[in-house]
Amino acid sequence: MGLSSNSGIQRQFYRQGPDYRFDEQVDFADIKSQFGLAGITVGRWVDNQEKRLAANLVFDALADLAFLLNVPPQVMGLRQSLSLAFGQGGSPLAQAHYAPASNTLALAKNAGAGALAHEWWHAFDHYIAFRLYPRHSDDSIMRSFASDLWLTERTPTAHPLNGRLQQLFATTLLSEDGQTKHDFVSRSVALDKRIGRRYFSLPTEMMARAFEATLQQDSRIKNQYLVSGTKATELAQQGGFPDVAHLTRIHTALHGYFTPLGQALSR
Template sequence: MPSHPWQHRYTRNGPDYRFDSNVSFIDIKQQFGFSTIRLGRWVSIFEQQLAANLIFDALADLSFILNVPPSTLGLRQSLHLAFGCDGSVDAKAHYQPNKRTLALAKNAGGGALAHEFWHAFDHYITQHLYPHAREALASHAWLHHHQYASHPLNERLVTLFNHAMLGEDATQPSRYLQQAIALDKHHQSHYYSQPTELMARAFEAFVQDSEITNDFLVSGSHQSLLAKAGGYPQGDCRKQLNQNFYQYFTALGQALQAQKSIK
């Protein structure tokens, strides 16, 4: 069997969900509830198999970390998955809101799955958190809407946004947001302090701080140049946000399981 860089690039330490067997993209679609999965024409059969195993393990790890049923990750079958379809050598992983597609680049998508999943979730959850908002993303809508749909899960999510972006007195930016603003000033950009990017990096940190190690799912929130520059939550802020993420997604998982048992 030929060797491939992907076989040695991504470190993982987690449960053996596949029982050391290969899976297909059909398995991924069925297990995690995606609407469709699209593969690029330049992804070889051998690479398809390697990618399917990597993506399956990463999604299974994410489901385990979030304490939600695996099918939750497909966002009620509204989310599409694409692998190796962009066609650009420099293309990386990204989320396309207009197509509701989480796209992983063939050679540069590893390590970004958690970040891009948050963008997809941030987009999906807006209809439940701020049903009358014009903004497409819940974290952006948070800036402009003080009233959210009343629900215990929404209260947990708003608390998460508050802790990420506001200081203890709720009138000044959080230390994490201040660091992001400083990064934007340094790079002469308006990127790191955007609410959706701020929350995606916080989500990365939460996922990477779990007991499971999966470099294909997430990497960089500890030792990367961005991490060293203050691009991720640090110290007590990181601990608080990790707890908020855990509480929200655990409650979400319990609610989904309860719905399933009623049916």
């Protein structure tokens, strides 16, 4: 188990997985180096004890994510383009957020737990958009996400990995025969109608929820700091995540992309 500080109270997050750190204390400099991040900033109101606790939690979560995706740890930093901010700015109500303008994944000090996988997907989705559609690298495209652009039927760069990524999008958002939208999309649209704005049905949000739910379903690793809330929450009960059968198909497509990506980067 890992420990985090929540308003001065130590809170435990269940974790089952390899001991990458051999029970050693790490710091944010270790995280930057190990996972190839562009930079890390820590809020001025994060005290030293909180820094130590958070560093271990974030290190283990990123290591678990790399393990689950079968990619080298350095992939987490997206070729040193992704920065991490801990306990700095952001909305008090937000667990975490990804800021495309600065390529920054921000974790709230007291409420960031369980959201790292979701926000990392947004960072990846944004990063890969230009690689998938490099001929459209204008400002609007650079602010877009690959999953959004996929819906516009732009022609991607021809590459086996790009084809696998498109298959992941199709598996998540389309019916099995590929002829219509998946029920997961319909449920997401229904959720938007309840809140009166478009949010849950945004392609990158549907992909992020599918991504985190697939990871939480994987029995090899359990890490509440990396991902939580995809099974027993109100959103889950309202159909905000893919069902079990759909997650099985998404899991296959997800590894159909990331496993060969990891192999290519490990050569």
